Amino acid sequence: MPVGSTGASTGIDRKALWAVTELGLPAIVKACTSCRSTRHHPTGKFRVNAGGKLLDVWLLVSCESCGRTSKITVHERTHVRALDHDRLLRFEGNDAAAVRELVVSGAFRLDWAGTWALATDMPFYDLAADPGPLEVVVRFELPVPVRVERLLMAGFRLSRGAVRGLVGSGRVRLPVAVDAKVRADFTFVVAATSPPAAP
Structure with a gap:
């Protein structure tokens, strides 16, 4: 209820x-390595890296101040069978709903201003x-x-x-x-x- x-x-x-x-969407609070800003916005893209049967998935974010792109870990060294196939396809296709779902899931520190x-x-x-x-x-x-x-x-x-x-x-x-x-x-x-x- x-x-x-x-x-x-x-x-x-x-x-x-x-x-x-x-x-x-809210800004993700994360220290930028190029400037003093802590506000980052999703670029709308994921990066998926496959090494054998293990996967790494990152959400790409952009610094609000300087525009530097950085990665936030979503899945790290995850066995390919442990990740739902449809979810993996959403990551590989840069699905906008998957980006939104991930950002508002509570997995990150957020600035809702x-x-x-x-x-x-x-x-x-x-x-x-x-x-x-x-x-x-x-x-x-x-x-x-x-x-x-x-x-x-x-x-x-x-x-x-x-x-x-x-x-x-x-x-x-x-x-x-x-x-x-x-x-x-x-x-x-x-x-x-x-x-x-x-x-």
């Missing part, structure tokens, strides 16, 4: 979809003016670790203090802590405010 999934409908009629959209944006299917939602309940489904196109309060700040266009105030008051009800980092789909609820008391 996705992070924060409630497993059941909230019964709220009004729903909104927020999507963490992909702007690009500038890789995502938040898109919503609703116009600006004024929490102060709209007292009705709302269910918001957050979907991730890219498994980028994002702090929940950052998503709320972007989605509602509010300051950090305002977001924390709404969560603290119970108006915004989250399945995880507001300062938690999430990277998978979840749902939260904007609760209805009580109508003003009759004079």
Whole structure:
């Protein structure tokens, strides 16, 4: 079950979809041997070297600063029978999906800056003016670790203090802590405010 999934409908009629959209793959953090940069981007290519029955597979990356190409080990001295044939063909064919899969797999230290944006299917939602309940489904196109309060700040266009105030008051009800980092789909609820008391 996705992070924060409630497993059941909230019964709220009004729903909104927020999507963490992909702007690009994260940079791989790796010291460059030619300059002081530590940000590298995949070139989209693999290098496969066969020595008898043993294989070496590298992902080729390029330094963001100086452009120097270097290798990151994917498989080292691996017996040819131990590597899935279709996977090997993907490496040999420089399959773009294989590059993406490998980069976001968590095998490397990554810098996610500038890789995502938040898109919503609703116009600006004024929490102060709209007292009705709302269910918001957050979907991730890219498994980028994002702090929940950052998503709320972007989605509602509010300051950090305002977001924390709404969560603290119970108006915004989250399945995880507001300062938690999430990277998978979840749902939260904007609760209805009580109508003003009759004079």
